[in-house]
Amino acid sequence: MELLVNLMERTKSHHSQYASSLIEASLDPLITISIDGKIMDVNQAKVNITGVERKKLLGTNFYDYFTEPHKASEVYKNVFAAGSIKDSPLTFQNKDGKLTDVLFNGSVYKGKNGKILGAVVVARAVSGQKWVTDLQIANKELAFQNNEKEKRAAELVIANKELAFQNEVKEKRAAELVLANIELAFQNDEKEKRAAELVLANVELIFQNDEKEMRAAELVLANKELAFQNDEKEKRAAELVLANVELVFQNDEKEKRAAELVIANKELAFQNDEKEKRAAELVVANKELAFQNEVKEKRAAELIVANKELVFQNREKGKRAAELVIADKELAFQNKEKDKRAAELVIADKELAFQNEVKEKRAAELIVANKELLFQNEEKEKRSAELVIVDKELRFQTKEKEKQEIANAELEAISKSLKLASQYSLSLLEASLDPLVTINTEGKITDLNEATVKITGISRGHLKGSNFFDYFTEPQKAREVYQKVFAKGSLTDSPLTLRHKDGTLTEVLFNGSVYKDDQGNVLGVVVVARDITDQKRIATELTEAIVFAELAVAIAEEAKMKAESATLIAETAVKAKQQFLSNMSHEIRTPMNAIIGFTKVLLKSETTSKQKEYLQAIKMSGDALIVLINDILDLAKVDAGKMVFEQTPFKMSLSIAAMLHLFEPKIREKNLELIKEYDYKIPNVLLGDPVRLHQIILNLVSNAVKFTNKGKITVTVRLLREDEKKATIEFTVSDTGIGISESKIERIFENFQQASSGTSRLFGGTGLGLAIVKQLVEAQDGTISVKSIVDQGSTFGFVLDFLKTKADAEFEIENLEIDSEIKNVKILVVEDIALNQLLMKTLLDEFGFECDIASNGKIAIDKLLSNKFDLILMDLQMPEMNGFEATEYIRNTMHSTIPIIALTADVTTVDLAKCKSVGMNDYIAKPVDEKVLYHKIISSVKKPINTDIEDEIEPVKIVKYTDLNYLIIRTKSNPILMMEMISLYLEQTPPLIIIMKQSWKNKDWKSLYASVHKIIPSFAIMGISPDFEEMAKKVQDYAKHQQQSSGIFDLVLEIENVCNHACEELKIAYSSIKNSQK
């Protein structure tokens, strides 16, 4: 204050006025503050800013006028502390509340002793100034930051406290650290040791550093080098810079030039544009011109064309005009012509008119002329009539003359022709190629022709008068020839040989005849010779040919004969085969008969057991042999289709049992079991061929036994079906043997396929067994089947139908008791072989029958005449009179009905048929089975008039036309299917029959054929006899060949009859099936 006051005073003194006014003029508030902060002086600005009067301001607290008094106090305290302050922001508060932001600059003022008297503070109002605002913001920020800092400071205080605490802790820790330092000192020692070591290491490192420095030096060199290079580069760069400058300059130049060129270009471009525009305009103009030209050309062309056209048209018009002129001329000409013509026509008309007149005149004249002519004609007719009369007269006269002339002419002609004839005959003679000679009675040649001259080579003059025979090789013969002519008057074809004078011989045939004069005196002979050299040659050849031909014929005939004989031989061979079989059967059976027969007889006599054994062996072998022969024969017979099956009543069960009995020893021997399963529903007595049935079963069982070594053989006989007429029986033979492989099963029924291995068999070792079985079964309309598994066994089965019968079995094998009632039977045995005679006698004696022997038929007949017999046993093949002849005689001549039983070793069908046809009652096959023999004898004797077995069967067969067996098999007895089939038959058949009859009547063969053709299959289906089928086939055949045959209609009727019967039967069958269904 003092300072200020002093200042002011001094200013007052010196510049006091100026200073004080400066201070007063300052817009910034100027304040002097005492140390205790009291305001000592202020200027007007301060007064303005605070709004407080100067006087009031003085002596008040400086900070009282600020919004933040303590800050203000700090400010002035800072001033005192620091000596000065700059730009410290504060805010004045006006007494009316207005705030003014100011920046305070302050500095202390000291007294003369340097004692701080107070502070001068200058405040600059910043309110309203930008920077002031910024400062304010900054101040605010600072204030905020200060606050923050204060806070932070506070925090720091706390932190300091904390630090202090921590320091304490640290001091404690330091103490601890001292201890630790001591420890460390020790450790430092250690470390120093270590350091020493490290020093060594450092030395090492230093060395390494040196190395590195050397390396660094090198690098420095390298750097220098690089620096040099850099310098170089820089130089180069500088040069380049210069070059660049130059280039830049050049570029500038170029650019200038370019700019100039651009301008020039622009100018050119502009000029070009101009030119182009001009050119375009020219092009347009050209086009326009071109177009105009074209148009003009077109127009010109058109004009030319038009001109041409015009020219042409003009020409045409000219031509036309010319033509028209010509036409005009023509017309004119034509008109003229027409006029002329018209004129001519007029003239012509006139002419015509004139001519007509003339013609009329002429006509008139002609009429007159005609009249004249008519008159003249009349005149002429009159005249001609007169002339005719004259003519007749003349003709008569002429005829008379002609007659005379003809007679004259004839006479002349005759004389002429006579001359001509003689000339003609002469020339004929001369022309003849055959020599002609006339000979007189003395044999001299009187005349001859040219041919004679040629053939003899002697001139005519020489020949004439010479001897005829001189010119022949055999004159004597020639002489004889002509003498013969004289004698006989003529001669033909007498062969002679003429000799030419040069020696050539010519063979000729002479014909000659005498010629006589008018009185019949022989004048001479005319001889004609013919050259027959060629003829002779041909004849020779012909003869040769004939000879050859004859030879050939002979050879052919020979060949033919040979062929015929070969055929004959072949035929006889076939016959011989049959005969051989027959003979063999006879020749072998006959002795076998004796062997077996006597063995049997012997067996019945007293024998030791050993002997019996041997005898059994003989019998067995004999039986085997017989079976073999029978097999061969049977096969032959079946092959020939000649097997005939008997229809004999027999007991099935007994038959089977007896047959199986035969196998028992063999089966026992092989330790097999034989099981027989017999269905007792089978009717007791059936009609059939037990022998063949035996044969079939025998073969099957023997096979079974043969091929089975272990196990059993089962024979079953089962009734499959039975109806009123017949029973269908199935037989099976099963074994547990080796079986048959699949591949062989189809072949086993073939001949010789089951060839015997040679091992002994009970019977039938021919290998034909199964073949025979199959043939036998199928021949009886049966079926055979085989099932087999290898190593497990085979089963053979067959199904056969047997007719039922009310008749008792005629014989029973078991029943061999001799009927005492018929003991007194006298039998004649007709047998040529003594052995058999003896055998028969032995057998018959045994039966207790009386018997007589005859060695042949003749003796037998003699014996029959003198003795009475009940029965004849007749061998068939015998000397003198055989069995057939004898029987025929007995039946036809003696008219005896004595039963005759044939004894035959030959059981081929032919013989059996023959037996029956000659009237034998029965037959027995050799070797004779005593039981069979006995039964046949008994039955024959019991029923002296033996009914033919077939007669019994026939009615049974005929009654029934149909047989549903086939249908039953086919439908497996399914009644519905059977009914369907039957109804179809009933539906189909009657219309077919009608068509058949109708077509026959209409002779419509095609239709007949078709209908019969359709009927045929139904026969087999409905079991209608194949005979009728044959019949139908015959009709079909006739129809096919369209032959009328008298027999057809009968056949057609027969078929109709059969079909009608069949329909009736089937209707019944249908309803019975239907009923059974219900």
Next chain:
Amino acid sequence: MTDRKKIKLFLVDDDVMYLKLLEIEFLQHADFVIETYPTGELCVANLSNHPDIIVLDYHLDGVNETAMNGIETLDRIKKFNPDIPVIMLSSQDKIEVAVDCMLHMASDYVVKSETAFVRMQKTIGTIFRVKKIEKELSWYMERM
């Protein structure tokens, strides 16, 4: 394979008895679906039933002369579908008939006799075996 479609068989014969008999035989011995027709016309009219095989009588126009004969029927069948196998059946054992049938693309020719049925069975078996082999062959050929 067991439930495969049954083979459908057409039997054609104007002899209704024989036709029935054949049907019975086929039904008894083989597992077929059978349709029988007494005339060729009916057979042809029913070809849309897709038979697998046809047994056709040769002599179809026997009694009724206006009827279509076996060969005509065969031709119609083959025209409808040449792949249907047809077995011709005839009572005539004649080479000309057989050749005629074969020329008209019949699969086989069987004479009416006792063995006819067995033959047909065999033939049918063969036909199907051949068909199968052909099918296999074409299968393989396609993949070759």
